[in-house]
Amino acid sequence: MQDMSEDIVLVGQVSGLFGVKGWVKVFSYTEPRENIVQYSPWLIQTDEGWIEIKLIQGKRQGKGVIASLQGYTDPDSSSRLIGCDIGLRRQQLPELDSDEYYWNDLIGLRVITLDGVELGRVERLIETGSNDVLVVQDERERLVPYIRGQVIKNIDLDQKLIRVDWDPDF
16 A cells, blocks of 8 residues: 555546456546556555555456456455546556646646636546546636647646636636
8 A cells, every 4th residue: 555646647447347256347547448458557546545456357348448356356345446546657657758748747737827817726637529628626617628739838747837828717
């Protein structure tokens, strides 16, 4: 078990049970969704903290992903994982180009307009199909399209800051 750290990148969540042999349904944040099963071990965030669990087998199932995890061989044991986040160690993931980011890297960053108006912090991201959307929370929630160049002007991980061309009244 370990504490959450910058070394862990969230890649999905256990969303349900599949079958009688303890398989779990997974809501994957990877693109394509089934890429999550290329990695093992998974780090699962339980009430007790992060635990490492070996992925035995996984595959795409309809629009989702299902997985078999070591030590979870029946629905009773697997049901304890429903709702738990799935993470990977950053070193398990491919290196990104300098202008690419994992969603995990953007969560918590301050968002300000080009005029210096503070909009809040990135609470989470939403996949909409056409483009991803930053959910920015301050005194109210704002949905800011993640469109590089047009809306998202600059991302500075060192300053923990995203500059956007966005109307603060939206």
